[in-house]
Amino acid sequence: MAAPLLELTNVSTHFHSPAGRVRAVDGVSVSLEAGQTLGLVGESGSGKSVLARTIMGLLPSYAEIPEGSAITFDGRNLLTMDRKARRAISGPGIGMIFQDPMTSLNPVMKIGQQVYEGMRHHFGTSKAAGRQRAIELLTEVGIPQPDVRIDQYPHQLSGGMRQRVAIAIALACEPKLLIADEPTTALDVTVQSGILDLLQREQRDRGMTLILITHDLGVVAGRCDQVAVMYAGGIVETGSTRSLFARTRMRYTQALLDSIPRLDRPPHERLKSIGGRPPNLITPPPGCRFAPRCAFADAQCESAMPPMQADEADATHSYACWHPRDPERVTEEVA
Amino acid sequence: MSDVLLDVRDLVVEFPTRKGLVQAVSGVTFELRRGETLALVGESGCGKSTTARAVMQLPRPTSGQIVLDGDDLVAAGKRDLRRLRRRFQMIFQNPIASLNPRKRISEIIEKPLKIAGLLDADKRRQAVEELLETVGLDPAVAMDKRPHEFSGGQCQRISIARALILEPDLLICDEPVSALDVSIQAQILNLLEDMKQRYDLTMLFISHDLAVVRNVADRVAVMYLGRFCEVGSSEKLFDGPAHPYTRALLSAIPVPDPTVTPKPIEMIQGDLPSPISPPSGCRFRTRCPVASERCAAEVPEMRDLPDGRAVACHHPLVGA
Amino acid sequence: MADPTTNRPLHPARPTLSRFRRMRPTTGKSGQFGIAFWLPLAWLILISFTAIFAPWIGIQDPDSLDFINLQVTPNDAHLLGTDHLGRDVLARVIYGARVSLVVGFCAPVVGMLLGLPIGMIAGYFGGRIDGFIVGSIDTFLAVPGLVLLLLFSLIFGGSLLVVTVSLGLLFIPIFSRISRAATLSFKSSEFILAARTIGANDFNILVRELLPNVVLPVLAFGLVAVASAIVVEGALSFLGLSVPAPHPSWGGMIAGGREHLEDSPHISVFPAIVMFLTVLSFNLVGDTLRSRFADVREAAI
Numbered sequence: 001m002a003a004p005l006l007e008l009t010n011v012s013t014h015f016h017s018p019a020g021r022v023r024a025v026d027g028v029s030v031s032l033e034a035g036q037t038l039g040l041v042g043e044s045g046s047g048k049s050v051l052a053r054t055i056m057g058l059l060p061s062y063a064e065i066p067e068g069s070a071i072t073f074d075g076r077n078l079l080t081m082d083r084k085a086r087r088a089i090s091g092p093g094i095g096m097i098f099q100d101p102m103t104s105l106n107p108v109m110k111i112g113q114q115v116y117e118g119m120r121h122h123f124g125t126s127k128a129a130g131r132q133r134a135i136e137l138l139t140e141v142g143i144p145q146p147d148v149r150i151d152q153y154p155h156q157l158s159g160g161m162r163q164r165v166a167i168a169i170a171l172a173c174e175p176k177l178l179i180a181d182e183p184t185t186a187l188d189v190t191v192q193s194g195i196l197d198l199l200q201r202e203q204r205d206r207g208m209t210l211i212l213i214t215h216d217l218g219v220v221a222g223r224c225d226q227v228a229v230m231y232a233g234g235i236v237e238t239g240s241t242r243s244l245f246a247r248t249r250m251r252y253t254q255a256l257l258d259s260i261p262r263l264d265r266p267p268h269e270r271l272k273s274i275g276g277r278p279p280n281l282i283t284p285p286p287g288c289r290f291a292p293r294c295a296f297a298d299a300q301c302e303s304a305m306p307p308m309q310a311d312e313a314d315a316t317h318s319y320a321c322w323h324p325r326d327p328e329r330v331t332e333e334v335a
Numbered sequence: 336m337s338d339v340l341l342d343v344r345d346l347v348v349e350f351p352t353r354k355g356l357v358q359a360v361s362g363v364t365f366e367l368r369r370g371e372t373l374a375l376v377g378e379s380g381c382g383k384s385t386t387a388r389a390v391m392q393l394p395r396p397t398s399g400q401i402v403l404d405g406d407d408l409v410a411a412g413k414r415d416l417r418r419l420r421r422r423f424q425m426i427f428q429n430p431i432a433s434l435n436p437r438k439r440i441s442e443i444i445e446k447p448l449k450i451a452g453l454l455d456a457d458k459r460r461q462a463v464e465e466l467l468e469t470v471g472l473d474p475a476v477a478m479d480k481r482p483h484e485f486s487g488g489q490c491q492r493i494s495i496a497r498a499l500i501l502e503p504d505l506l507i508c509d510e511p512v513s514a515l516d517v518s519i520q521a522q523i524l525n526l527l528e529d530m531k532q533r534y535d536l537t538m539l540f541i542s543h544d545l546a547v548v549r550n551v552a553d554r555v556a557v558m559y560l561g562r563f564c565e566v567g568s569s570e571k572l573f574d575g576p577a578h579p580y581t582r583a584l585l586s587a588i589p590v591p592d593p594t595v596t597p598k599p600i601e602m603i604q605g606d607l608p609s610p611i612s613p614p615s616g617c618r619f620r621t622r623c624p625v626a627s628e629r630c631a632a633e634v635p636e637m638r639d640l641p642d643g644r645a646v647a648c649h650h651p652l653v654g655a
Numbered sequence: 656m657a658d659p660t661t662n663r664p665l666h667p668a669r670p671t672l673s674r675f676r677r678m679r680p681t682t683g684k685s686g687q688f689g690i691a692f693w694l695p696l697a698w699l700i701l702i703s704f705t706a707i708f709a710p711w712i713g714i715q716d717p718d719s720l721d722f723i724n725l726q727v728t729p730n731d732a733h734l735l736g737t738d739h740l741g742r743d744v745l746a747r748v749i750y751g752a753r754v755s756l757v758v759g760f761c762a763p764v765v766g767m768l769l770g771l772p773i774g775m776i777a778g779y780f781g782g783r784i785d786g787f788i789v790g791s792i793d794t795f796l797a798v799p800g801l802v803l804l805l806l807f808s809l810i811f812g813g814s815l816l817v818v819t820v821s822l823g824l825l826f827i828p829i830f831s832r833i834s835r836a837a838t839l840s841f842k843s844s845e846f847i848l849a850a851r852t853i854g855a856n857d858f859n860i861l862v863r864e865l866l867p868n869v870v871l872p873v874l875a876f877g878l879v880a881v882a883s884a885i886v887v888e889g890a891l892s893f894l895g896l897s898v899p900a901p902h903p904s905w906g907g908m909i910a911g912g913r914e915h916l917e918d919s920p921h922i923s924v925f926p927a928i929v930m931f932l933t934v935l936s937f938n939l940v941g942d943t944l945r946s947r948f949a950d951v952r953e954a955a956i
Contacts, residue, residue, distance in 0.1 A: 388848075417854040417856070420854040421854070424853070425852045427845040428845075429845055432844050432845040433845040433848075435846045436868065437868050446853060446855070447853040447854070450853055450855055497853070498852075501853075
C-alpha cells in the first residue's frame, strides 16, 4: 500500500489571545490516501477551518504550532520546511478555496489575471499562454462565454460563478491536494450541487485528492469517501463514510445526526437537540470534551480523554468514546 | 372569530435601484389560518424576506391588501399601526445583530411593554424574568448582561422572548435558524414549537432550508423571483411537488445518507435572471426542464388543484 | 431545558474568520494598557494638575517682570529660564497650558454637541434632509477655516471664549460626518428593525437605540480632535489670533521667542516641547482607548 499523500500526526494549533491560550486544534491525527475525498465535518468552533489553514500555512502571527506536531505531505514534513520551500508548495502542491467568493477574489483585478497569476509565479508561464490556459480553465469549470468573462471583474458575476472562478484559480496550479473550506455554504442550494459536482468531476479527472470541509452532513454523505468528525479541536470519529453513518459509534456524531431536520422524517417531529454549548477552548474540560453535553457521560468521561479505538467491523473506522453507541441497535435509551 | 388570521392579496413591493425599478414581490396572494405555520420557501432573491417585511409594514408595500383579523394594515395610519403592532411580531436571521449591543437584556425584552405603556416597572421586570425562564435562560444570570456576552443561540432565545412579551397572535420568523449551528438549530426549532403551543401562535416561517421547513410547517408556499410557484399542504408538497421548481429544489438537497447517491438536479444550470428585467411569462422558464413556448408568452396564474393545493404553472407535475 | 449562561465571549455561527479578528496578541501596542498608555496619561495628568492648581503650588507669577534676569538660561530661580521681558518661562508654560487645555477640550465638545445630532438626523432620515445637510456641510468646508477664525476674532475680539466657540464650529463637519456614517451603518442593523416592529417611533429609535451606539465612535474621535485643537490653537496664538498678549499661551510664547532664537532659543523651544509632548500624549492615549472601543463593538456586532 502506497504511503498516504497527507498525514497529520498529533497536530495542534494554539492561539495566543488576551484571555489565554486558545486550543483551537488539539492533537489531531488523520491520514489521507491520494485520490480520496475526506470530508471534515464539524460545527463552528470545532477547529476544522483552523486545521485547514494549518495545513496550508495560513495562520496569523499569534498562532503557535507546538512541538510534536507533524504534517507530512508527499513525504515531506510541512512544519519543518523553510519558508521558501513551504511557499513553493502552496499552489502546485496544495490549493485551497474558501467559503465566501465575494472576499476570496480580488475585487479590482480581472478574472483572467487572477486565474493565471499563480501559473506565472510558479511555472513562469507567459502572459499570452496564461491567458489561453485561463480561458480553457474557465470553460472547464463551467463559465459560459469565458472569452468575455476573462476580462470582467468579480462583481460582474453571480456568487456561484465567482466560486467557479475560485476553483479555476486553484486548479490553475494543478495541485495534488485541494482543500475546499465550506465552498458551498454561502450559496443557494440549487447552485451548491453544481459546484460540488464540479469539484467531484475535477477530482476524478485529475486524480486530485480533496478535503471537503463542511458542517453539512448531507454533503459529506453523498460526496466523500472518508469522513472525520471534529468537536472542540479534536477528531472524535473518523472512517469510511459508509461505516461512519451505518455504524456510528461516538455519541457526538450520533447526536449530531439526530439533531438535523430531515426530509425523510415526519413533519412536526421533535428534534433531538444537544443541550448546552461547545466548551471554552482556553480551559477545555480535562476528559472527553463532549462529556458536559453528553447524555451517556459518567465520571470516567469527565476525567480522562478517551483514546481512539477501531471499530470491530471496519479497521479504518475509529472513534474516541468511553461509552460508544452499540451499532447493532437502532435506537437507544438514555443511560 | 374567523378562521383566517392573515389575508394577503396582490402584494407588490418595488424598490428603486440605480439600475432601475426592481419588483421584489410581484403580486402575491395567500391566507394564513389561525394556529397554522405557513412556510415561505425559496432561494436568495426570491422575495420571501421582502414579503415578510411587507406584512410587517417595514417598509410599507407598494400596493396590495394585508388584513390581519379584520384590520387592514396597509391602510392603517401611523398611530393605528403602532397600536396594531402588538398583535404581530417578528424575529430575524442574525441573532446578535437583532439586539442593541449597548442595552442590557432586561431593557431589550421589556421595551415592547414600555412602548405599549403597559404595566409598571416591577410588573415589567417580573414579566421579563418569567419570559426568560420560558425561553430557557436563567434570569438571575442573564438580566443585566449585554448581547455580546451570549452565544448566537442564546441571542435568538432573547429575541424570541422580546417578540412574545406582548403575546402577539402572529409571529413572523425570518430565517430564524439559518445563522445558527446545526445542534443549536434543533434547540431553537423545538423552542419555537413549544412557544407556538404555549402562546397559541400562528406562524409565518421564512426559510431557504427545505429540511427545516418540513419539520415546522403545515403549509408551504414556494417562491421564485417574486412570485409564488405553488402553495399547499406540506405533506403533499414533499411527497409529490406540483411545480418543476419545487422538484428542482428538492432534488438539490443533499441527504445525510451515504447509501443514496446524489441525483442530478432537475434544473437547467445557469444564473438567476436579473430581478430588474425578469423573463417574460413564467419567470422560471429559463431554467425549467419542461418549459414550452406558452411559458414565454403567458404568465401562469395560480390555479387550484383537486388535492387542495394551488400551482402557477402551465405544465404542472400533478393534476394537469 | 435551561442553558447555562456564562460570562464568556460569544461563539458566532459564522465562519471562523471573525474569530481571528477578535483575537489580539498579548504583546503589542494598540489595545493594551501598556507603557504607551500609562506614560502619556501620566504626563497629561501632570500637566492638567499643575495648570489647574498653579497659583496654589508655588508657581511664579507669569506676568511679573524680572529685570535683573532678562533672557537668562535655566538657573535655580527660574527652572526654565526667562524670556526677553524677564518673565519666568516655566510659569508661562504652565499658565499657557490652561489656554491650550481649555480650548483643546471645549472646542471639540462644541463641535460634538452640534455635529452629533446633525449627523444622526442626516443619516437616519436620508433623502432630501440628508442631501441638504451634507450640502451645507460641504459648503461650510469650502470656507477656509483660518479666514473664519480671523473673522470671528475681528468681530468679537480675541478671547478664550471666542477662540473656543469658533474653533468648535470648525469641528462640526468632521463630527457630523462620523456621526452620520455610524448612523448609516447601524440604521440597517436588525435591532433597529426590531425596535420598529415593537412600535418605537423615530424619536425613540434615534435617542434610545441609535444614540448610545453612535456616541462611541464619535467620542473615540473626540480624543484625536483634542490633540488637533491644541495644535490649531497653538497656530492661532502664534499668529496672535487667540487670547491677546500678555496672556501666556504656547503659540504666543513661540512667536515671542522667534527673534531670539539664536541667543536664547529656550524661550521658544520649551513651550514647543511641552506642546509636542502634550499632543503626542493625547494621541497615544486616544489610540489605546479607540482600539478598546473598537474591540467591544466588534464583539458585539
